[in-house]
Amino acid sequence: MKLNTILILAAVTLLPLASTADRLVIMHTNDTHSQLDPNDKNEGGILRRKVLVDSIRNAEANTLLIDCGDAVQGTLYFTLFNGEAERVIMNNLGYDIQILGNHEFDNGLEELAREWSQVGAEKLTSNYDLRGTALAGIFKPYTIRTFGDRKIGFIAINLDPKGMIADANAKGVHYLDGIEAANALAWYLKNVEHTDMVIALSHVGYDTENPPTPSDLDIARNSKDIDIIIGGHSHTTVDPSSPDALAWKVANAIGDTVIVAQTGSRGVNLGKITVDLPTLKTEYSLIPVDKRLDDRIDPEAAALLSKYRTAVDSLKREKIGKSAQEFPAGSQILLNWVADVMHRMGGELVAVPVDLAIVNKGGIRRGMPAGHITKETIMTMLPFDNKLVVMEISGKDLAEACEVMKRRGGDGISEGFDINAIDPMHTYTIVTIDYLATGGDYMEPLTRGKVIARSKARLDETMIEYIKRTNGKPIKYTDNAPRM
Numbered sequence: 192m193k194l195n196t197i198l199i200l201a202a203v204t205l206l207p208l209a210s211t212a213d214r215l216v217i218m219h220t221n222d223t224h225s226q227l228d229p230n231d232k233n234e235g236g237i238l239r240r241k242v243l244v245d246s247i248r249n250a251e252a253n254t255l256l257i258d259c260g261d262a263v264q265g266t267l268y269f270t271l272f273n274g275e276a277e278r279v280i281m282n283n284l285g286y287d288i289q290i291l292g293n294h295e296f297d298n299g300l301e302e303l304a305r306e307w308s309q310v311g312a313e314k315l316t317s318n319y320d321l322r323g324t325a326l327a328g329i330f331k332p333y334t335i336r337t338f339g340d341r342k343i344g345f346i347a348i349n350l351d352p353k354g355m356i357a358d359a360n361a362k363g364v365h366y367l368d369g370i371e372a373a374n375a376l377a378w379y380l381k382n383v384e385h386t387d388m389v390i391a392l393s394h395v396g397y398d399t400e401n402p403p404t405p406s407d408l409d410i411a412r413n414s415k416d417i418d419i420i421i422g423g424h425s426h427t428t429v430d431p432s433s434p435d436a437l438a439w440k441v442a443n444a445i446g447d448t449v450i451v452a453q454t455g456s457r458g459v460n461l462g463k464i465t466v467d468l469p470t471l472k473t474e475y476s477l478i479p480v481d482k483r484l485d486d487r488i489d490p491e492a493a494a495l496l497s498k499y500r501t502a503v504d505s506l507k508r509e510k511i512g513k514s515a516q517e518f519p520a521g522s523q524i525l526l527n528w529v530a531d532v533m534h535r536m537g538g539e540l541v542a543v544p545v546d547l548a549i550v551n552k553g554g555i556r557r558g559m560p561a562g563h564i565t566k567e568t569i570m571t572m573l574p575f576d577n578k579l580v581v582m583e584i585s586g587k588d589l590a591e592a593c594e595v596m597k598r599r600g601g602d603g604i605s606e607g608f609d610i611n612a613i614d615p616m617h618t619y620t621i622v623t624i625d626y627l628a629t630g631g632d633y634m635e636p637l638t639r640g641k642v643i644a645r646s647k648a649r650l651d652e653t654m655i656e657y658i659k660r661t662n663g664k665p666i667k668y669t670d671n672a673p674r675m
Contacts, residue, residue: 221423224265260292260394344380396425520558526603537622584640601675
């Protein structure tokens with residue numbers, strides 16, 4: 192071998208390899224909604240997620256694992272264990288930072304405080320004033336993490352509880368304007384703490400209209416000092432690799448670029464944001480969480496989950512009826528069917544005719560497959576602690592409620608009622624759920640009605656009773672026409 196060739200090879204050998212210390216990899220989730228097991232399509236699953244998280248941690252010098260809220264509510268794990276199962280397994284994954292979603296409040300402040308006092312991650316909220324509540328002292332407004340010679344600040348922006356969280360479950364929580372809080376803290380972190388980047392974690396929605404809560408796009412466009420927004424709430428899949436990708440690079444108030452990220456929901460994706468620390472250039476992608484990871488499941492994590500799965504599986508095996516057809520998640524036929532069942536069962540609570548039933552699409556969290564119907568199916572389809580109420584309400588207020596539903600694309604109303612022929616001077620008798628009757632999901636017009644009857648059973652229990660009355664006869668339902 193020639194001498195100059197040997198010298199070149201020696202020099203190449205001494206050159207440093209591209210160091211993982213020169214980058215930060217941020218893994219993130221949002222709106223996993225207690226989907227600890229894979230979903231009906233065999234997607235997601237927290238044990239598979241752990242495989243990815245551990246793999247990236249083993250390969251990278253600098254990593255963070257972040258959750259942007261609504262880690263709970265939606266499967267029997269939450270119904271049966273009130274958030275304990277999710278907290279235990281997420282602690283096992285080693286989340287570094289977690290923020291609140293609206294569903295974290297579903298069991299009230301005392302239960303939320305009890306659970307989150309045991310959360311191992313750093314807990315942030317930048318625009319909730321929690322003084323005087325059970326959550327006081329548990330959360331910080333921001334945190335700063337250092338990687339090499341780079342300082343990165345993190346803030347957390349939450350939605351306005353009013354109209355989204357039941358008043359009793361967020362009593363004493365004072366909401367601060369999301370854009371103002373984000374800009375003030377980002378300015379402070381950049382100009383006083385001298386951070387090199389500011390990352391806003393949010394649970395407000397990518398571009399949804401939830402006044403007065405601003406969306407991620409609103410925050411990005413009105414910011415000057417925020418570099419990345421990692422969001423949740425709207426279940427939006429922001430995938431840069433998709434041919435019809437939503438905007439994930441957004442110009443801020445001074446023309447700089449803000450990265451806006453969100454993984455969808457139910458844990459079917461793991462978000463991955465890679466920051467090149469010398470240049471602060473950012474790459475963003477989604478990693479599918481699927482069955483290809485099954486041969487690397489961590490036995491310790493699997494053993495932790497199995498302690499909770501036994502009770503869940505027992506309800507999956509308890510059959511209560513049959514369906515001759517599929518009621519797909521989010522479909523009009525599912526909305527209409529639930530509204531019609533509510534109309535019938537709610538009508539049994541009073542001695543007067545009921546004009547219509549109203550149900551919000553957000554209250555129905557999964558579809559119903561054809562074939563055997565189990566308790567687990569209905570309990571996860573209608574997972575909230577909602578009860579039927581019968582109300583008297585003026586036509587004027589009812590019409591306003593219908594306008595709220597129309598603006599968000601329509602909810603479910605029972606058959607045989609023409610919302611376009613409402614008499615504003617007439618008093619109507621309606622069936623709905625207590626969450627909507629108290630103004631939840633922005634249904635403030637319903638708060639002006641008068642409740643005349645209330646079910647003692649939860650809505651899922653009422654639906655189970657209805658299905659049992661079929662005595663095994665398969666449910667057939669053909670009306671799938673829009674009614675809004």
